[in-house]
Amino acid sequence: xxxxxxxxxxxxxxxxxxxxxGTAYIGITDYAQDQLGDLVFVNLPAEGDDLTAxxxxxxxxxxxxxxxxxxxxxxxxxxxxxxxxxxPEKMNETPYEAWFVVxxxxxxxxxxxxxxxxxxxxxxxG
Amino acid sequence: MKAYDLIVIGAGxxxxxxxxxxxxxxxxxxxxxxxxxxxxxxxxxxxxxKSLLHAAGLxxxxxxxxxxxxxxxxxxxDVERMQKRKNETVLQLRxxxxxxxxxxxxxxxxxxxxxxxxxxxxxxxENGVEELCAKHILLAPGSCPARxxxxxxxxxxVVTSDELLEAEKKPERLxxxxxxxxxxxxxxxxxxxxxxVTVIEAMGQLLPSLDREIAQSLKMLMKKRGVQVxxxxxxxxxxxxxxxxxxxxxxxxxxxxxxxLVSVGRRPYTEGLFAPGAEPEMDRGRIVTDAFGRTSLExxxxxxxxxxxxxxxxAATTAGKNAVRHMAGLEACADTRFIPSCVYTEPEIxxxxxxxxxxxxxxxxxxxxxxxxxxxxxxxxxxxERGYIRVVFEKETGKLLGAQLMCERASDIISEFTQALxxxxxxxxxxxxxxxHPTFSxxxxxxxxx
Numbered sequence: 001x002x003x004x005x006x007x008x009x010x011x012x013x014x015x016x017x018x019x020x021x022g023t024a025y026i027g028i029t030d031y032a033q034d035q036l037g038d039l040v041f042v043n044l045p046a047e048g049d050d051l052t053a054x055x056x057x058x059x060x061x062x063x064x065x066x067x068x069x070x071x072x073x074x075x076x077x078x079x080x081x082x083x084x085x086x087x088p089e090k091m092n093e094t095p096y097e098a099w100f101v102v103x104x105x106x107x108x109x110x111x112x113x114x115x116x117x118x119x120x121x122x123x124x125x126g
Numbered sequence: 127m128k129a130y131d132l133i134v135i136g137a138g139x140x141x142x143x144x145x146x147x148x149x150x151x152x153x154x155x156x157x158x159x160x161x162x163x164x165x166x167x168x169x170x171x172x173x174x175x176k177s178l179l180h181a182a183g184l185x186x187x188x189x190x191x192x193x194x195x196x197x198x199x200x201x202x203x204d205v206e207r208m209q210k211r212k213n214e215t216v217l218q219l220r221x222x223x224x225x226x227x228x229x230x231x232x233x234x235x236x237x238x239x240x241x242x243x244x245x246x247x248x249x250x251x252e253n254g255v256e257e258l259c260a261k262h263i264l265l266a267p268g269s270c271p272a273r274x275x276x277x278x279x280x281x282x283x284v285v286t287s288d289e290l291l292e293a294e295k296k297p298e299r300l301x302x303x304x305x306x307x308x309x310x311x312x313x314x315x316x317x318x319x320x321x322x323v324t325v326i327e328a329m330g331q332l333l334p335s336l337d338r339e340i341a342q343s344l345k346m347l348m349k350k351r352g353v354q355v356x357x358x359x360x361x362x363x364x365x366x367x368x369x370x371x372x373x374x375x376x377x378x379x380x381x382x383x384x385x386x387l388v389s390v391g392r393r394p395y396t397e398g399l400f401a402p403g404a405e406p407e408m409d410r411g412r413i414v415t416d417a418f419g420r421t422s423l424e425x426x427x428x429x430x431x432x433x434x435x436x437x438x439x440x441a442a443t444t445a446g447k448n449a450v451r452h453m454a455g456l457e458a459c460a461d462t463r464f465i466p467s468c469v470y471t472e473p474e475i476x477x478x479x480x481x482x483x484x485x486x487x488x489x490x491x492x493x494x495x496x497x498x499x500x501x502x503x504x505x506x507x508x509x510x511e512r513g514y515i516r517v518v519f520e521k522e523t524g525k526l527l528g529a530q531l532m533c534e535r536a537s538d539i540i541s542e543f544t545q546a547l548x549x550x551x552x553x554x555x556x557x558x559x560x561x562x563h564p565t566f567s568x569x570x571x572x573x574x575x576x
Contacts, residue, residue, distance in 0.1 A: 043496075
């Protein structure tokens with residue numbers, strides 16, 4: 001299981017990468033994709049949509065189930081990863097490169113963990 | 127001059143159903159039609175397309191039946207026979223309309239109807255022009271395919287849905303300009319028949335009038351079936367090649383085709399409909415009407431595609447009947463607040479009411495829940511593709527706001543939702559009905575309780 005140092009993590013298994021420009025890339029973690037199984041569809045929001053910290057902004061589907069993906073931050077969707085929509089398997093293959101959206105205008109965030117804390121959290125969950 | 131209580135111009139689903147309603151209410155009715163009874167729906171739309179799609183669906187099912195233990199060899203396609211069967215269906219339904227009109231003692235006028243002024247209509251037929259007068263007039267002349275100003279539009283082999291529906295041969299390569307409902311249904315049809323299909327859509331998604339998730343789902347499904355889908359792409363030019371094939375040029379990309387379908391939308395058809403001075407208020411080509419179907423001219427109503435808005439047969443039929451009932455001083459017979467839309471791909475798509483985005487934009491605190499059909503018994507046993515049902519509702523009260531479906535029988539299941547929306551039901555109320563097992567529809571209960 002992979003826990004990149006430079007990212008921050010949520011209790012609901014999303015990762016977030018804050019940039020110098022005040023934006024944030026958001027995706028789901030290696031643990032999440034492992035738990036969900038082969039992902040076949042991702043329902044993404046649109047550019048300009050609102051994001052609310054802790055609330056669902058997208059959902060992913062394995063063959064059997066739908067899972068909500070929660071936003072780590074409050075802000076607005078600046079960019080959507082259309083390539084991911086075309087190739088949902090990338091969430092399984094390279095979860096930390098398979099970003100869902102880029103958030104901007106960030107005004108709030110949920111409680112975030114660093115890589116070590118998240119690894120410990122995952123261990124306690126499993 | 128022949129005098130009537132009502133003259134209807136246009137015998138499509140808007141017009142003929144209105145005429146039937148009027149006759150049932152005891153109104154002396156005339157129905158004017160310059161082409162075949164049944165309008166676009168019966169002759170160039172709903173019925174022929176769904177007939178061909180049904181045949182294509184059978185062809186696909188048979189070829190994929192091995193998984194179910196059925197071995198079918200030498201399965202072949204006879205497009206001419208497919209067309210013949212489709213035409214027989216259309217003819218049968220057309221005769222049905224004619225017979226019913228006769229039984230209801232509606233006077234049929236075969237010719238082009240023109241509104242002359244208050245209470246007066248002329249019908250121009252081969253043997254001359256006749257004038258009719260009536261207390262009420264209903265205009266239901268429909269729509270026609272929009273022809274965009276793309277250089278090369280008039281080349282041979284560049285067709286609209288009208289012509290493609292009569293095609294006796296299956297093209298090897300088909301390029302479809304316009305990924306709306308008509309475009310994707312033809313893409314679905316020809317892909318199933320084995321044609322190499324490309325769909326070009328100028329907007330950011332297929333089915334621009336429907337929600338994103340539906341569009342993305344369909345895009346993935348089409349790609350899986352070998353259809354090339356280009357969105358955010360505009361066609362600049364169509365050119366003829368030396369070997370008779372066509373090149374569709376989109377600037378950065380260009381592709382070859384044996385046939386090009388232009389399905390960029392339909393526009394209200396009002397050519398020759400109004401005599402000078404008898405034109406009601408218009409808005410960018412469509413006839414402006416109020417909630418009862420009244421135009422700005424006294425005694426003149428308009429319904430269906432010619433009024434713009436949702437161009438669907440059932441919307442026209444409902445508007446037509448309601449307009450007639452309004453003329454007779456009666457209540458409307460159906461709730462026009464909720465008009466379902468269906469797309470006859472495999473699996474089908476059906477939507478009614480608001481999407482979550484639309485609800486939010488309208489200032490409602492809305493939520494939605496989605497269930498996958500992969501847990502539905504009937505879906506699994508029939509080997510159906512990925513499908514889902516999404517229910518949108520008011521967060522506080524659970525009141526239903528809308529539903530979006532992509533699954534087997536979506537076009538039938540959607541009516542449950544339309545009914546529930548019309549009755550103002552909550553999720554819980556709609557979930558009270560016991561749905562049988564095993565069915566596709568029991569997934570509705572799952573979705574309502576998710």
